[in-house]
Amino acid sequence: MTRPLRADALENRRRILAAAREAFIDLGPGASLDEVARRAGTGIATLYRRFPDRQELMRAVVMDALETAAAEMRSAVEEEPEPFAALRRYVHRAIDARVAAVIPALLDAIPEDDAELTAASGEGGRLLEQLITTAQEAGTLRPDATVADVGALVVRLSRPLPGAVPRDLDIALAHRHADLLLDGLSTAAELTTPLGGPALTFPQLRTAAGGGQRPRS
Amino acid sequence: MTRPLRADALENRRRILAAAREAFIDLGPGASLDEVARRAGTGIATLYRRFPDRQELMRAVVMDALETAAAEMRSAVEEEPEPFAALRRYVHRAIDARVAAVIPALLDAIPEDDAELTAASGEGGRLLEQLITTAQEAGTLRPDATVADVGALVVRLSRPLPGAVPRDLDIALAHRHADLLLDGLSTAAELTTPLGGPALTFPQLRTAAGGGQRPRS
């Protein structure tokens, strides 16, 4: 009986979802819903009309993130025949989509018996597992790394650094550090690729940090 | 004219400082001071008597962390002649001391003209820079990594993972990931050392996560 949403309502829904993802990343799962509405550029009533309560909103954010992550993994595998290269591509895409930072933070604020969510979560895990196993069988990924390791590392890379680091710099650094992580810090790794992103010193980082807004939580 | 603190007062001060560090790490710089006192197992009045306001407390936490970090770097250099090994040792010690996670988060909530703090911060940066330069000159650390990279990576490793991950597991994983980071993910690195810490799958991680308390921010 549910009619399709009106065009403006749909657009607003999308914006609220995106704003919620960012707010939860920056401010934690306790981010105020007024703040989410403010970031979305919409009234608070609009948010509540679309998502009756906080849990419903979180659920939608997580579902969206899980689906995006799965899609990114699939296309990475399709586009890159070499499995380690596919993994590398996925990691960078996941950072841009700001997907990994939000999933674990919200996931345990949601009832475990949610079938749809469990399915999406399992699917994502399976895809990543497959990606990793393949790369290990090809001999390009170290065999003692597990799915959880890779997942957790992507989370670590995706989360904004503490302090007032501007968003753009933060993401650029995340990419740079992803390269570093993937290549290895030690020169024992022979095929190191040149690092992308800005090469900063501490003072430069602090100076650059002055421009960003400060996360509250 | 300030007399030395009474023995019990000194112990309480120490406990408050430690509790504040943990609370700021778990809950962010906005952590409630009542919560800090609760974690320290002391009354709220005791906290306020020792640290007149939030800023003073933050300042003390940061100073403590900066000093600890500097001491760890010095002893790491002393104990390990090979510079890359010294770096590795320092990284692990920093994770245990939970030092890196708290510094950047609080540092920009404190006035920049604090001489003592600026000095300590500069000293720490210089020590790390030296450690890194030495390792690069020895040819064991990749030359395109900067101080900021290493600093930021240690921060990324030190922060607790989002979600209800128990503290012990969280720290064990941090060590494991530090090894991974230092060795490099790719098998192109020939001298990979075996990973310490638990090797978990996703489901194991989620299950284990059920036991911990949930960070609020």
Add this chain to the structure above:
DNA sequence: GTCAAGTGGAGGAGATTACTCCGAAATACC
């Protein structure tokens, strides 16, 4: 044993937060 230093926790002022209500505006359909 004395006394200054230290302690805990109740409590009030102020700020935040979640959520609702309703007049105004925008959209879809004809």
Add this chain to the structure above:
DNA sequence: GGTATTTCGGAGTAATCTCCTCCACTTGAC
């Protein structure tokens, strides 16, 4: 273009949380 209806925005309220002070009691130092 006209109109019925969906959607919007923001003021308003009650409940909660946070900071911080005050003061009667306890504890360590000499």
